[in-house]
Amino acid sequence: MREIVIVGGGYAGFYTAWGLEKKLRPGEARVTVVDPRPYMTYQPFLPEVAAGSVEARHAAVSLRRHLRRTQLIAGRVTDIRHADRAVTVRPADGPERTLSYDILVVTAGAVTRTFPVPGxxxxxxxxxxxxxxxxxxxxxxxxxxxxxxxxxxxxxxxxxxxxxxxxxxxxxxxxxxxxxxxxxxxxxxxxxxxxxxxxxxxxxxxxxxxxxxxxxxxxxxxxxxxxxxxxxxxxxxxxxxxxxxxxxxxxxxxxxxxxxxxGNASNPVVRNHTDLPVDARGLLMVRADLRVGTDSEPTPDVWAAGDDASVPDLASPVPGARTVPNAQHAVRQGKLLARNIVASLRGGRIRDYRHSSLxxxxxxxxxxxxxxxxxxxxxxxxxxxxxxxxxxxxxxxxxxxxxxxxxxxxxxxxGRDLVSLASVQHPRDAFVTGDRSQYPAAELPVSGSEAA
Incomplete structure (x- = not known):
């Protein structure tokens, strides 16, 4: 089977994997998604999460619940080497590992842009x-x-x-x-x-x-x-x-x-740790059909979409315009990516991305x-x-x-649910405080290993 590795489980990555699950035949390809979080964040709801109008868990879409035939790896991709057809993954615990692929999809997502402002x-x-x-x-x-x-x-x-x-x-x-x-x-x-x-x-x-x-x-x-x-x-x-x-x-x-x-900045792994072509802003150079590269120099078997991809905006009257990094484009690019990857596997027609703003x-x-x-x-x-x-x-x-x-x-x-749960950020405080209040410092119980 072909190995398809998707870097990032955000909008574009989730919709690409979701679409591939629906379109791939059994045994045609195996899909792997690598992301440090076990869910896709629906970012347009975050302001309402902050205001208590939407429950936090409802703004997160579980990858394991909805990608049932996709292998999920909880980790962060730290290096992409297309010359070797390999990505390096750093899990939350344990040593780094290398994943080999036949087809790579880069949807790593942007990071928050910061400046060296004191404090x-x-x-x-x-x-x-x-x-x-x-x-x-x-x-x-x-x-x-x-x-x-x-x-x-x-x-x-x-x-x-x-x-x-x-x-x-x-x-x-x-x-x-x-x-x-x-x-x-x-x-x-x-x-x-x-x-x-x-x-x-x-x-x-x-x-x-x-x-x-x-x-x-x-x-x-x-x-x-x-x-x-x-x-x-x-x-x-x-x-x-x-x-x-x-x-x-x-x-x-x-x-x-x-x-x-x-604002946003390109993902560090895309900007600094890959041999794929990037532009001056640190974004992947992407063709209109979402394949990485240029019309004259395509990069074989690599696709990209979302905030880290510089995608031509064919719906814009401005020559050379690129799609803006927002959810509207990322979702639609992810859906087209799934269709185009399946078409490439079967020798079908690969379509360009074109979407007029709603x-x-x-x-x-x-x-x-x-x-x-x-x-x-x-x-x-x-x-x-x-x-x-x-x-x-x-x-x-x-x-x-x-x-x-x-x-x-x-x-x-x-009305709104006006309850603060700031204490969940330090869940052991109540337990530790209660334990100390029951025993004087000299009489605190110790574990078997401490007693030994």
Missing amino acids: VAQEAIGLKHVEEAVAVRDRLMTALDQAAALPPGPERRKLLTVTFVGGGFSGVEGFGELLSLGTALLKRYPELSFEKLSFHLVEARDRILPEVSDGPGAWVVRSLRRRGAQVHLGTQLVSARGGHVVLSSGEEFDSGLIVWTA GVVATLGLGRGIFQYKGIVVKGLPAWLMHRGYHVLAIPTWERKVRVLAVWVTAAVF
Whole structure:
């Protein structure tokens, strides 16, 4: 059998493997997916996970549940050597191993782009994975609990200050949803007032949401400011040491929660650890049919899609345009990849990728949104309903669709589930504290090995 190795189980990787399972004949090829996580993250739901509108587990699609005939390896690919038809895999535990392949699919996905800003590595948290979204939500709710027990002053002000860095879709959606959550939570805290809650959105460009035109983008800024947020355009983060935010505009303030959403960068293994052709941005050079290489110099038996692939945008009127790295393209590229790989195995027709945008839609908090398709712009509640409708249809598998819908219906009847579980990040604290409280230090029980 042919060995097909898929590097990455995100949108493009999951849909490629899912499609291959449906199309391959028994014994025709064996598919292996390598990813450090056992699930595909549906990233458009992460802002709502952070706001408590979607359960964290419902934004994750289990690979083992839905890829039943695919071999899954929990590990990270650290090196790709197509000259040897081999990839190096580093599992969570144990030594590295080498996988050989006949056909390689690279869908490793992008990583969060960072800059050497002092304090960011120590203080900030991203919004690219389910764990990060849950941590953002729990930190905000825990901060409100702590602030309610403090007298007015610098410590309380810091706890009630939230800063998002990055004004793309991920940043604006996360910012709007968390602002909505914070405003709703204040009703439960008579000790706190809305004026004390401080939300800052920092964007280096002079506008946010580059995927929409100037008018809708400016409306979003006005909408956020009307809700009490501070939007800093044309401003960069200079320092975040100790949670003390310093902006290029000269403004300074302490922030208890800093969320970094300043774009994506190519995966390090694609950028630095492969002999496959990459462009100046560190993205794989990909043909219109999703094969790696150029029209004049194709790389045999290697395919790529998603955020790490520089795919020609045949639907764009701009010569040389490339598809933007978003879920809409990654899903459709993954589906076409499966069809093209099967066609290549059977000597069939391989098709080029062409997809015209269906428009862009963003949530700005509960009951608020923005949608644009060419010259058509929808704002407010209708756009928010369109956002929910589109994504509940787009998330893979009926099982996930039903679970998400059930949570939304429950929240519509009973409201948000306002419970912080920040303590799960340190699950042994209660056990250790309770153990110490039962025994004086000199009388703590010891295990058999310690007694020996």
